[in-house]
Amino acid sequence: LITDIRLRRILDSRGNATVEADVLTESGGFGRAAAPSGASTGEFEAIELPPNEAIANAREHAVPRLVGEVHAGDQRAVDNTLRAADGTDDFSEIGANSAVAISMATAKAAADVLGAPLYQHLGGAFRGDNFPVPLGNVIGGGEHAADATDIQEFLSAPVGAPSVADAVFANAAVHQEIHDMLIERDTPAGKGDEGAWAPSIDDAEAFEILDEATSTVAEEVGFEIKFGLDVAAAEMYDEDEGGYVYSDQVRDTDEQVEYITELVEEWDLAYVEDPLDENDFEAFTDLTANVGDQTLICGDDLFVTNVSRLEKGIEMDSANSILIKPNQIGSLTDAFDAIELAANNTYDVIVSHRSGETEDTTIAHLAVATDADFIKTGAVGGERTAKLNELIRIADDAA
Numbered sequence: 001l002i003t004d005i006r007l008r009r010i011l012d013s014r015g016n017a018t019v020e021a022d023v024l025t026e027s028g029g030f031g032r033a034a035a036p037s038g039a040s041t042g043e044f045e046a047i048e049l050p051p052n053e054a055i056a057n058a059r060e061h062a063v064p065r066l067v068g069e070v071h072a073g074d075q076r077a078v079d080n081t082l083r084a085a086d087g088t089d090d091f092s093e094i095g096a097n098s099a100v101a102i103s104m105a106t107a108k109a110a111a112d113v114l115g116a117p118l119y120q121h122l123g124g125a126f127r128g129d130n131f132p133v134p135l136g137n138v139i140g141g142g143e144h145a146a147d148a149t150d151i152q153e154f155l156s157a158p159v160g161a162p163s164v165a166d167a168v169f170a171n172a173a174v175h176q177e178i179h180d181m182l183i184e185r186d187t188p189a190g191k192g193d194e195g196a197w198a199p200s201i202d203d204a205e206a207f208e209i210l211d212e213a214t215s216t217v218a219e220e221v222g223f224e225i226k227f228g229l230d231v232a233a234a235e236m237y238d239e240d241e242g243g244y245v246y247s248d249q250v251r252d253t254d255e256q257v258e259y260i261t262e263l264v265e266e267w268d269l270a271y272v273e274d275p276l277d278e279n280d281f282e283a284f285t286d287l288t289a290n291v292g293d294q295t296l297i298c299g300d301d302l303f304v305t306n307v308s309r310l311e312k313g314i315e316m317d318s319a320n321s322i323l324i325k326p327n328q329i330g331s332l333t334d335a336f337d338a339i340e341l342a343a344n345n346t347y348d349v350i351v352s353h354r355s356g357e358t359e360d361t362t363i364a365h366l367a368v369a370t371d372a373d374f375i376k377t378g379a380v381g382g383e384r385t386a387k388l389n390e391l392i393r394i395a396d397d398a399a
């Protein structure tokens with residue numbers, strides 16, 4: 001039984017406050033987890049409340065229903081209780097930030113009771129033995145950095161790596177190689193919110209740099225490194241402007257579909273996330289029909305880890321992969337249900353961080369537990385390496 005839940009404000013990587021939860025159980029289990037926070041958040045995400053408010057409301061409504069009432073090992077009961085305590089379908093009463101912190105901390109407490117690592121508790125005995133390929137954000141702009149690229153994230157994708165550690169180091173090497181190239185080109189850059197270089201260059205130049213950097217590192221390490229994008233196109237889309245607003249032009253929806261199709265073909269992209277607006281399932285369907293057999297078309301803001309939005313996407317063939325962010329939906333149970341639905345419909349699964357993060361490593365365990373195809377959690381920077389290093393440890397532990 002859960003015997004205590006403590007909630008507090010801690011810092012996230014942007015210096016904002018976020019919610020951390022501690023969960024204690026009768027048999028001495030302890031779990032701690034913190035909510036991350038997005039900057040390019042989807043319109044249909046569960047609601048993040050100001051941390052003070054989320055904590056006060058969760059203490060009033062959720063904690064009394066959980067403490068002394070629910071077993072930490074019964075994750076579905078814990079998460080159903082959070083939903084019932086909240087009473088809305090978007091966690092707008094207790095906050096998705098309080099909900100997800102409690103949900104994840106409870107899973108960790110249950111794992112602690114069992115003396116098992118979290119990935120083992122969540123994945124169980126019949127877990128697969130694949131490891132997710134880390135996608136490393138190496139150049140970026142959009143909402144994550146001012147005066148940088150239009151496309152939010154340029155991602156290194158070491159698809160040929162023989163091990164997860166090799167893949168993690170390859171992404172870091174690409175990140176370093178890009179730094180050297182930017183200095184050489186006289187365009188030194190600071191970093192965006194996720195640690196990617198945020199140079200004042202246009203997207204065309206970023207493609208060239210990324211292509212060269214991944215080729216150089218691939219040659220050094222001896223395995224294939226492709227690359228991909230998170231366009232975060234919902235942030236660019238402006239109906240009044242007539243479509244997708246880039247620094248140098250506006251593309252209407254047909255032009256955007258055409259542009260992304262060309263990019264996939266020109267650069268042999270392994271991965272394209274949110275290439276179109278979060279409301280435009282139809283345009284997603286057009287793009288997936290064009291290039292879905294040669295790349296991953298992934299819905300982040302499109303699906304927001306939400307089973308009913310994913311059902312719609314599956315029905316319409318709008319994509320072939322889904323980004324999973326537990327805080328978009330508010331609980332581990334909801335994230336698991338979305339992953340299961342995706343996997344049953346041959347969608348690839350990409351477990352993801354947010355631009356605002358903490359040292360919390362839950363998503364590394366979630367990705368391994370669910371046999372996710374990819375994990376997107378940056379390339380460098382403490383709050384990113386916390387997850388990447390945990391992944392290396394898990395691989396070591398599971399070997």
Ligand code: PGA
Nearest residue numbers: 037038039040041354355
């Ligand atoms: P966010 O961005 O965490 O700022 O929403 C990450 C993403 O769009 O994948």
Ligand code: ZN
Nearest residue numbers: 230273274300
């Ligand atoms: Zn995204």
